[in-house]
Amino acid sequence: MPRPDQTLTEFLIEEQRKAPGATGSFTALVKDVGVACKRISHLVAKGALGGALGEAGSANSQGERQMRLDVLANGIFRRAVERGGTLEAIASEEMEAPCPIPPGQPRGKYLLAFDPLDGSSNIDVNVPVGSIFSVLRAPEFLQPGTRQVCAGYAIYGPSTMLVLTLGRGTHGFTLDREIGEFVLTHPDLRIPEQAAEFAINSSNARFWEPAVKRYVDECLAGRSGPRGRDFNMRWIASLVAEAHRILMRGGVFLYPRDEREATRNGRLRLLYEANPIAMVIEQAGGRASTGTQRLLEVGPRSLHERSGFIFGAAGEVERLELYHREFNRRAYDAPLFGTRGLFRAGTDA
Numbered sequence: 050m051p052r053p054d055q056t057l058t059e060f061l062i063e064e065q066r067k068a069p070g071a072t073g074s075f076t077a078l079v080k081d082v083g084v085a086c087k088r089i090s091h092l093v094a095k096g097a098l099g100g101a102l103g104e105a106g107s108a109n110s111q112g113e114r115q116m117r118l119d120v121l122a123n124g125i126f127r128r129a130v131e132r133g134g135t136l137e138a139i140a141s142e143e144m145e146a147p148c149p150i151p152p153g154q155p156r157g158k159y160l161l162a163f164d165p166l167d168g169s170s171n172i173d174v175n176v177p178v179g180s181i182f183s184v185l186r187a188p189e190f191l192q193p194g195t196r197q198v199c200a201g202y203a204i205y206g207p208s209t210m211l212v213l214t215l216g217r218g219t220h221g222f223t224l225d226r227e228i229g230e231f232v233l234t235h236p237d238l239r240i241p242e243q244a245a246e247f248a249i250n251s252s253n254a255r256f257w258e259p260a261v262k263r264y265v266d267e268c269l270a271g272r273s274g275p276r277g278r279d280f281n282m283r284w285i286a287s288l289v290a291e292a293h294r295i296l297m298r299g300g301v302f303l304y305p306r307d308e309r310e311a312t313r314n315g316r317l318r319l320l321y322e323a324n325p326i327a328m329v330i331e332q333a334g335g336r337a338s339t340g341t342q343r344l345l346e347v348g349p350r351s352l353h354e355r356s357g358f359i360f361g362a363a364g365e366v367e368r369l370e371l372y373h374r375e376f377n378r379r380a381y382d383a384p385l386f387g388t389r390g391l392f393r394a395g396t397d398a
């Protein structure tokens with residue numbers, strides 16, 4: 050069992066001892082990721098004083114406008130991990146194609162996929178942002194999330210935390226700025242099972258699939274509805290912040306696929322957003338799904354592939370999967386519980 054006063058480095062060395070034949074290169078890689086997160090934490094904490102807020106005036110490979118901090122955070126990640134000799138290649142939200150470690154640098158056996166700054170569209174309003182990362186074995190990035198050897202995120206909130214899993218539980222470290230180290234403060238996180246909060250962008254309600262409409266309707270119906278209790282709704286619009294709240298306090302998050310062209314396959318990116326968050330969530334006893342299948346089992350076909358993403362307390366996600374299975378068999382026009390949906394599609398309102 051990890052000790053509660055452990056630094057990230059001590060924790061990694063202890064984990065390394067448990068893995069027979071480990072060479073230490075993996076430990077070095079996670080330490081390098083930790084350094085990247087510390088640097089980004091320092092940069093975003095400066096806010097307007099750092100002179101780096103606002104748009105970069107450029108677009109990433111998916112046509113999304115980049116913030117200046119997106120570009121800076123991507124550079125920080127690259128510099129922190131490219132020279133450690135642990136990686137064969139990296140891939141990032143901000144780069145169109147995977148980038149092999151430059152010639153002349155030592156190479157290793159791992160791949161790192163990352164979202165250097167998640168939630169960056171909120172950075173100018175001082176809402177928590179984060180970094181998300183996934184470690185795979187070389188050489189192929191297009192592997193299902195079950196093959197991740199490590200995954201995690203950093204959240205830059207009132208405190209900076211690094212939350213990660215090496216496949217044996219999910220552990221949270223808080224940045225102690227006085228000594229410049231991540232310290233283990235939340236060993237073996239478990240998602241509370243009794244969920245009282247759901248998070249979804251309800252401005253998209255008219256595009257939702259029937260299973261999602263039904264689930265949200267039942268939450269909104271509260272104590273007098275089929276769930277028999279009241280729910281609260283949350284929406285921060287920052288994946289890392291939503292995932293972190295769910296790890297700490299339970300609940301469920303949905304960014305489902307819907308009927309619009311742009312989000313027909315979902316909005317969040319599989320390789321460096323959904324997969325790492327899903328591994329962290331599963332390792333904390335939760336569940337992560339596309340709605341119709343376990344998210345970690347999706348075989349990706351492209352680097353920036355998007356997916357519907359539902360995660361959180363296992364019972365809630367199972368309920369959503371059940372509703373998806375049911376509505377794949379028949380239409381949602383006769384609510385089981387005799388209450389008309391509060392959120393109906395625009396076409397049938």
Ligand code: MN
Binds near residue numbers: 164166167168288322
């Ligand atoms: Mn993101």
Ligand code: MN
Binds near residue numbers: 165168169
């Ligand atoms: Mn991002």
